[in-house]
Amino acid sequence: xxxxxxxxxxxxxxxxxxxxxxxxxxxxxxxxxxxxxxxxxxxxxxxxxxxxxxxxxxxxxxxxxxxxxxxxxxxxxxxxxxxxxxxxxxxxxxxxxxxxxxxxxxxxxxxxxxxxxxxxxxxxxxxxxxxxxxxxxxxxxxxxxxxxxxxxxxxxxxxxxxxxxxxxxxxxxxxxxxxxxxxxxxxxxxxxxxxxxxxxxxxxxxxxxxxxxxxxxxxxxxxxxxxxxxxxxxxxxxxxxxxxxxxxxxxxxxxxxxxxxxxxxxxxxxxxxxxxxxxxxxxxxxx
Numbered sequence: 001x002x003x004x005x006x007x008x009x010x011x012x013x014x015x016x017x018x019x020x021x022x023x024x025x026x027x028x029x030x031x032x033x034x035x036x037x038x039x040x041x042x043x044x045x046x047x048x049x050x051x052x053x054x055x056x057x058x059x060x061x062x063x064x065x066x067x068x069x070x071x072x073x074x075x076x077x078x079x080x081x082x083x084x085x086x087x088x089x090x091x092x093x094x095x096x097x098x099x100x101x102x103x104x105x106x107x108x109x110x111x112x113x114x115x116x117x118x119x120x121x122x123x124x125x126x127x128x129x130x131x132x133x134x135x136x137x138x139x140x141x142x143x144x145x146x147x148x149x150x151x152x153x154x155x156x157x158x159x160x161x162x163x164x165x166x167x168x169x170x171x172x173x174x175x176x177x178x179x180x181x182x183x184x185x186x187x188x189x190x191x192x193x194x195x196x197x198x199x200x201x202x203x204x205x206x207x208x209x210x211x212x213x214x215x216x217x218x219x220x221x222x223x224x225x226x227x228x229x230x231x232x233x234x235x236x237x238x239x240x241x242x243x244x245x246x247x248x249x250x251x252x253x254x255x256x257x258x259x260x261x262x263x264x265x266x267x268x269x270x271x272x273x274x275x276x277x278x279x280x281x282x283x284x285x286x287x
Contacts, residue, residue, distance in 0.1 A: 022028055035042065052059070105111050117123055130137065147154070210216055223229055254262065262268050 023032075118127075219225075263272065
């Protein structure tokens with residue numbers, strides 16, 4: 001018997017001799033014996049299939065009705081829930097890997113100690129304060145990163161400043177004790193200096209263009225800041241304020257005769273002489 005016996009039998013003519021010849025084959029006889037051994041099961045299966053086919057329309061209607069009832073019983077957001085279940089099913093492999101990693105992590109003693117520390121109320125309060133200042137922390141981290149990036153340059157600048165300070169201290173014979181005493185004396189004024197620093201910076205920004213101008217250089221060379229000039233302006237200011245306060249308390253109108261009478265006073269005569277001399281010199285400079 002060849003391996004393609006099925007095709008050979010299909011090509012034969014259907015007659016009794018061919019049927020007997022095929023029944024006499026050992027494989028065909030063995031197959032018939034197996035079928036006869038399960039004849040009852042075959043008969044039951046055939047009956048069940050026949051009954052199922054006869055009730056096919058009824059079963060289809062029942063299935064459709066059940067589907068409709070199930071759809072009606074589901075909540076309105078069941079479509080969204082189904083979509084979430086689908087997305088969950090897609091992420092199950094990744095979630096499984098993550099859960100395995102977390103299980104491995106939680107078994108480590110260091111992780112258990114960390115959980116014990118986080119469970120303390122003071123630790124949670126500290127974390128809450130840190131999260132509340134997250135923007136400030138981010139700024140500090142950025143500033144620290146920038147500081148570390150310029151570490152070499154800052155180190156050189158600090159070294160140069162220390163060397164200059166050391167040279168100044170040696171030149172002026174300043175001992176460390178004097179330097180510490182000066183720092184302690186200045187320390188109480190430091191909070192006030194920090195408080196007025198923004199206003200001081202604004203003042204500097206406003207007068208910076210004037211300081212950089214030629215007019216300011218001319219003002220420095222004009223003698224306005226000479227010690228005698230500053231002292232004279234101060235004395236004149238004090239006298240003017242005292243005179244204004246005296247006239248406010250007891251006003252004294254002075255006419256022409258009162259002015260002539262006041263010229264007899266030696267103090268007034270000295271002031272008049274100063275004014276006359278000033279007028280002579282100032283008039284001479286106007287030429």
